Amino acid sequence: MLELCDIYKTFNRGTVNEQALFTGFSFKANKGDFVSVVGSNGSGKTTMLNVISGSIPIDGGRVTLAGQDITNLPEYKRAAKIGRVFQDPSVGTIPGMTILENMSIAQNKGRPYNLGFAVSKKKYDGFRETVRELDLGLEDKMEIPVGLLSGGQRQAIALLMATMTPISFLILDEHTAALDPKTAEIIMRITDRIVKEKKLTAIMVTHNLRYAVAYGNRMLMLNHGNIVLEKNGDEKSATSVDELLSVFNSISIECGN
Numbered sequence: 001m002l003e004l005c006d007i008y009k010t011f012n013r014g015t016v017n018e019q020a021l022f023t024g025f026s027f028k029a030n031k032g033d034f035v036s037v038v039g040s041n042g043s044g045k046t047t048m049l050n051v052i053s054g055s056i057p058i059d060g061g062r063v064t065l066a067g068q069d070i071t072n073l074p075e076y077k078r079a080a081k082i083g084r085v086f087q088d089p090s091v092g093t094i095p096g097m098t099i100l101e102n103m104s105i106a107q108n109k110g111r112p113y114n115l116g117f118a119v120s121k122k123k124y125d126g127f128r129e130t131v132r133e134l135d136l137g138l139e140d141k142m143e144i145p146v147g148l149l150s151g152g153q154r155q156a157i158a159l160l161m162a163t164m165t166p167i168s169f170l171i172l173d174e175h176t177a178a179l180d181p182k183t184a185e186i187i188m189r190i191t192d193r194i195v196k197e198k199k200l201t202a203i204m205v206t207h208n209l210r211y212a213v214a215y216g217n218r219m220l221m222l223n224h225g226n227i228v229l230e231k232n233g234d235e236k237s238a239t240s241v242d243e244l245l246s247v248f249n250s251i252s253i254e255c256g257n
Helices: 045-053 099-107 121-132 151-162 181-197 209-214 233-237 241-254
Strands: 002-011 019-029 034-039 060-065 082-085 169-173 202-205 218-223 226-232
Touching: 002 045, 019 045, 019 060, 019 226, 034 045, 034 209, 045 082, 045 169, 045 202, 082 151, 099 121, 099 151, 121 151, 151 181, 209 241, 218 233, 218 241, 226 233, 226 241
Parallel strands: 034 202, 034 218, 082 169, 169 202
Antiparallel strands: 002 019, 002 060, 218 226
């Protein structure tokens, strides 16, 4: 479904701060996979997501999605098939527009923005029902600017917007990191439900080891641009947070931390 093949990426090339992060990195996500990715700062997690989304160029290698080579496809064109939810709840929505307006724009992704009449009642009722499924009481706040919502409510709307149109791949970029523990739990339950109901292929970068263990069918740990741990299926289900933390700590000690 998605494949990173022999990826090379060096930052600050030709300077004293030159850093070769990916040197022949490869990764493949099959259709329907929900992959959790963990690792310390600088391990390559976010760079991996940026390579997939096309927000940074690569020095070598190939990126394919659903059999199509998208290596040279710009980010805005990849966005037609790749949805992304960021760490900051304020990213991914338009604060000055209402929930209804935000959802209308999201549904129109990839289509011409022609002038037309206001949202029809049928479409309004559909948006309201979609929001009702979040179970956050937002179906009665469709006319409220998104900027007035709480961080968790806004992140839930961002998650809906990222998955409103048919996409091939969903990127979750530490999307619960800025939320309080209770709200993060709610967002994770919503995320899991949406991924399963829409049968999405998804990759989630997280610093929460418990979420990495509890959600998805695959788990990776990155270190300096390399996959140092991979668990799939039943093997992942049998992995404990303590076991994952032990591996994480042993790598930190080896790195002198």
